[in-house]
Amino acid sequence: xxxxxxxxxxxxxxxxxxxxxxxEQGAPFALQTPSYVLMEASTGNVIFEHNADxxxxxxxxxxxxxxxxxxxxxxxxxxxxxxxVMVSREAAGMGGSQALLDAGSAYKLEELLKSTIVxxxxxxxxxxxxxxxxxxxxxxxxxxxxxxxxxLSGTVYKNTTGLPAAGQHTTARDVANLSRELAKxxxxxxxxxxxxxxxEHKGGRVTDLTNTNRLVRFYEGCDGFKTGSTNxxxxxxxxxxxxxxxxxxxxxxxxxASQTRFNEARQMLEYGFASYRLFSVCxxxxxxxxxxxVTRGGMDAVDVAAGESLxxxxxxxxxxxxxxxxxxxxxxxxxxxxxxVLGEIRVLKDGQRVGTLPxxxxxxVRLPGYLEALLRILNGWR
Numbered sequence: 076x077x078x079x080x081x082x083x084x085x086x087x088x089x090x091x092x093x094x095x096x097x098x099e100q101g102a103p104f105a106l107q108t109p110s111y112v113l114m115e116a117s118t119g120n121v122i123f124e125h126n127a128d129x130x131x132x133x134x135x136x137x138x139x140x141x142x143x144x145x146x147x148x149x150x151x152x153x154x155x156x157x158x159x160v161m162v163s164r165e166a167a168g169m170g171g172s173q174a175l176l177d178a179g180s181a182y183k184l185e186e187l188l189k190s191t192i193v194x195x196x197x198x199x200x201x202x203x204x205x206x207x208x209x210x211x212x213x214x215x216x217x218x219x220x221x222x223x224x225x226x227l228s229g230t231v232y233k234n235t236t237g238l239p240a241a242g243q244h245t246t247a248r249d250v251a252n253l254s255r256e257l258a259k260x261x262x263x264x265x266x267x268x269x270x271x272x273x274x275e276h277k278g279g280r281v282t283d284l285t286n287t288n289r290l291v292r293f294y295e296g297c298d299g300f301k302t303g304s305t306n307x308x309x310x311x312x313x314x315x316x317x318x319x320x321x322x323x324x325x326x327x328x329x330x331x332a333s334q335t336r337f338n339e340a341r342q343m344l345e346y347g348f349a350s351y352r353l354f355s356v357c358x359x360x361x362x363x364x365x366x367x368x369v370t371r372g373g374m375d376a377v378d379v380a381a382g383e384s385l386x387x388x389x390x391x392x393x394x395x396x397x398x399x400x401x402x403x404x405x406x407x408x409x410x411x412x413x414x415x416v417l418g419e420i421r422v423l424k425d426g427q428r429v430g431t432l433p434x435x436x437x438x439x440v441r442l443p444g445y446l447e448a449l450l451r452i453l454n455g456w457r
Contacts, residue, residue, distance in 0.1 A: 268291060381433075381434070
């Protein structure tokens with residue numbers, strides 16, 4: 076038999092793990108973008124979306140995966156920022172956005188990473204890929220493997236740059252989730268917030284680098300992610316901003332004009348910050364004010380606590396209909412260790428379960444010693 080204890084909370088709970096669907100049906104305003112997603116980064120909650128699973132080319136937004144793999148290799152120690160990278164003729168010959176690297180010259184890996192993140196340099200991206208994996212195609216294989224690991228089911232990579240290639244595509248949802256993964260790497264933001272910089276070549280020649288993401292300069296709180304544009308992909312951007320401890324990701328793909336992608340991404344971000352906030356329901360270790368009886372133990376009962384922390388996305392102004400339902404056994408047998416799962420905390424919204432957390436023991440309960448056990452037996456005879 077389980078006892079159920081309901082505790083009303085004045086919050087609107089919207090956890091990503093429980094809600095696969097968007098929180099709102101479409102954008103609350105008109106957008107020209109044919110495919111878009113607005114996501115909160117820490118929970119993965121999608122606030123609204125449209126054609127989010129439509130497979131599309133995204134041009135240089137593809138480089139999000141190139142950058143992620145480079146950062147992961149840095150953190151794994153297989154490469155370092157001080158590595159000198161020899162630029163191949165193939166890398167130097169990339170078209171589109173470039174850092175104008177010299178074939179046969181060596182550049183610090185940090186300069187190539189910066190050029191890829193800030194200026195979306197195709198030559199720098201390929202040079203990075205060749206340094207990490209030997210060839211660009213080896214690196215592309217890693218990109219596709221990582222996409223599978225991240226469950227980016229609508230994504231196929233054919234190159235590291237996003238230059239047009241048959242069969243290369245992704246989706247707005249995949250881009251948002253990939254962006255969310257990239258945001259977990261603090262090193263990324265060291266470069267993504269740069270507005271203008273330079274890279275110096277052998278012999279003193281200098282290439283100016285300007286951030287392709289205009290929102291980094293013109294929208295407060297925006298600190299990164301990626302633009303892309305080709306005739307095939309039209310104009311794309313994954314933009315992120317952080318305010319009051321909440322990070323939002325706005326992905327717009329296939330927008331008809333360059334400035335429109337920035338305007339609409341900004342409009343999406345502004346709506347998200349104005350309409351939603353993060354709320355901490357509980358922290359790991361918070362006591363629930365309940366106990367479970369313990370049989371044959373050194374103590375008669377053990378306190379119950381939350382086994383995990385829970386932060387949820389809260390829509391401003393909608394603070395009703397939420398309850399916690401704690402399901403526990405009437406009793407458990409010793410020994411019990413602190414952290415042992417005793418039951419579960421069920422989070423309900425309007426009576427429907429939207430999340431579950433473990434309810435755990437808040438202390439150790441050992442088997443009693445010989446003397447204590449004898450005293451209990453004697454007390455039981457009285």
